[in-house]
Amino acid sequence: MADLLVTDARLRDGRVVDVHVVDGRVAALAPVGSLARPDGVPVVAADGGLVTEPCVDGHLHLDKVRTLPLAGEAALAAYTAEGMAESAVSIDLASAVKEHWSVDLLLPGIREVLQLGVEHGVLHVQAFVDVDSAAGLIGMEAVLTARAEVAGVVDVSVVAFPQDGVLRDPGTAELVEAALDLGADVVGGIPWIEDGEADQRAHVEWACALAARRGLRVAMLTDDAPDPAYRTTGMLAQAMVEHGLVGRGVACHARALGGYDDAALVEVVGQARAAGLGFVSDPHTGGRALPVRRLLAEGLPVGLGQDDVEDAYYPFGRHNLLEVAFLAAHLLEMRSAADLEALVDLVTTGAARVLGLSGFGLREGGPGDLLVHDAARTVDLLARHAAPRAVVRAGQVVAQR
Secondary structure (H helix, E strand, O other): OOOEEEEEEEOOOOOEEEEEEEOOEEEEEEEOOOOOOOOOOOEEEOOOOEEEOOEEEEEEOHHHOOOHHHHOOHHHHHHHOHHHOOHHHHHHHHHHHHHHOOHHHHHHHHHHHHHHHHHOOEEEEEEEEEOEOOOEOHHHHHHHHHHHHHOOOOEEEEEEEOOOOOOOOOOHHHHHHHHHHHOOOEEEEOHHHOOOHHHHHHHHHHHHHHHHHHOOEEEEEEOOOOOOOOOHHHHHHHHHHHOOOOOOEEEEEOHHHHHOOHHHHHHHHHHHHHHOEEEEEOHHHOOOOOOHHHHHHOOOOEEEOOEOOOEOOEOOOOOOHHHHHHHHHHHOOOOOHHHHHHHHHHOOHHHHHHHOOOOOOOOOOOEOOEEEOOOOOHHHHHHHOOOOOEEEEOOEEEEEO
16 A cells, blocks of 8 residues: 555546545545655656546456467367357367466466556456366466465456356366455356256356356356347346346357347347346457447446456457457447546446446545556557556555566
8 A cells, every 4th residue: 555646647538637645545636736746655647648447348358368289279260260150160170289388387377368468457357267177176276376476466256167068077076166265256157058048047047046056147158149039147047036146247258149039029128137247258259249339238347358468269458458459449349538437437437337346446435556658648548559658556656567
């Protein structure tokens, strides 16, 4: 916790202020020049650049970063070809590489990507970590080690994620419980990968019952394929209500919703609203995307995520959420001035809402967590998607160009 003064800061509502952080919290947003400069307090000059909340990554497969050279091209080709029709096949192909995993092998990439995130202002991450018969708990041990190393700078919420399914992969349910005992704090799921509707419902029921029993949140990859016959997003919403998890769940991808007819979409929107279900979309990693604009219009919580960094599903990635928002502007056809403001929300305040981050936001009395950008306009912030001039956590500059 530290004190800091940020001068000549342009807020997204158009005001230009000085920001005074005291004991790690924002004490004042005051007219420029109106605050006394206490002796010894560091000063960051924003010079009229935008100052925003930090970025929030609601969906990152942190254990798999930088593993594409190990996985080879087959899984990537299957995931991206023919409108994602073979996305389920790609998961099985990618699973084979986990036989060669070790904590020492995974840790350097994990550390690098978390540091890249800090440099680009990503201070909150929901990290999905494979827990299954192929990976065991190796990825979990590596990510938990890295989480401890960045504590106080990056908040990492760890999802125990049964990547290969639960019914399809016997013994995985027990491994998920073991991962939670080690320190994972979210119950994961991927129900659409199971064989048939009955097993998909059983998968969702298992995960939500476990989350309710342990008092945890739930986060699932739902309907990660363009087939509108998939209905696991609605299953998740219904189970959240039944298990008392209202407001404590996230659906990532949900690409099939982009192919729903209007009646089906209206139904799942109502289910999601009743459940307080949030959504994270990663339109850059696949050929189909959640109908983000429609869900925003319905008032549902929506964020964007990095999803992958150079792994079996995506060959790029710098853990730069402004870059993700820039790509989303094209892929989701969101390019008006209002759309650009919404895109920044999707990687800051909107994503924080999805993850249930209490107290998040740049305001008096709020946390002293902020990004100082060179860009003075939102259009330039997204077009350049440059690393911030300064990244501040609890009043302490943790990265600076």
